[in-house]
Amino acid sequence: HISGVLRQFLVEPFVPHPQDTEYYININSVRDGDWILFTHEGGVxxxxxxxxxxxxxxxxxxxxxxxxxxxxxxxxKNVPEGVHNVLVDFI
Known part of the structure; x- marks a missing residue:
């Protein structure tokens, strides 16, 4: 639930692509470091x-x-090896 006035938005242009090329990454900072959570099932x-x-x-x-x-x-583990280098560089 969101309340209040939203003043900032992140808008990206849509680029047509297959669903199986969407990934999701989440970074959570904790006392010991940063947890990276990654799934090969991205999207809305x-x-x-x-x-x-x-x-x-x-x-x-x-x-x-x-x-x-x-x-x-x-x-x-669940991502084609051909994109590993690009994703590791991003991560």
């Missing part, structure tokens, strides 16, 4: 992200930052 009706998303904690200590391979192996 994402559903219960907590239940279906792959999750990875990015620790505060950058010395423990996961490699690109670890990010792909953890978050991108």
């Amino acid at each position: 009706d994402v559903g219960d992200v907590d239940a279906k998303a792959e999750k990875l904690l990015i620790p505060v200590d950058l010395a423990e930052y996961p490699s690109n391979e670890e990010i792909a192996a953890t978050l991108l």
Whole structure:
């Protein structure tokens, strides 16, 4: 439920694309770092992200930052390998 006056909006141009190329990412900051939640099922009706998303904690200590391979192996299990590099760079 939203109340009050909305003053800022994010509007993006529509680009026609197949539904199976939409992804969803959520980043939650916690004391230990940032939780990245990613699901290969994006779009308007994402559903219960907590239940279906792959999750990875990015620790505060950058010395423990996961490699690109670890990010792909953890978050991108259900994504075609051909787009892994682009998505890892974005994440």
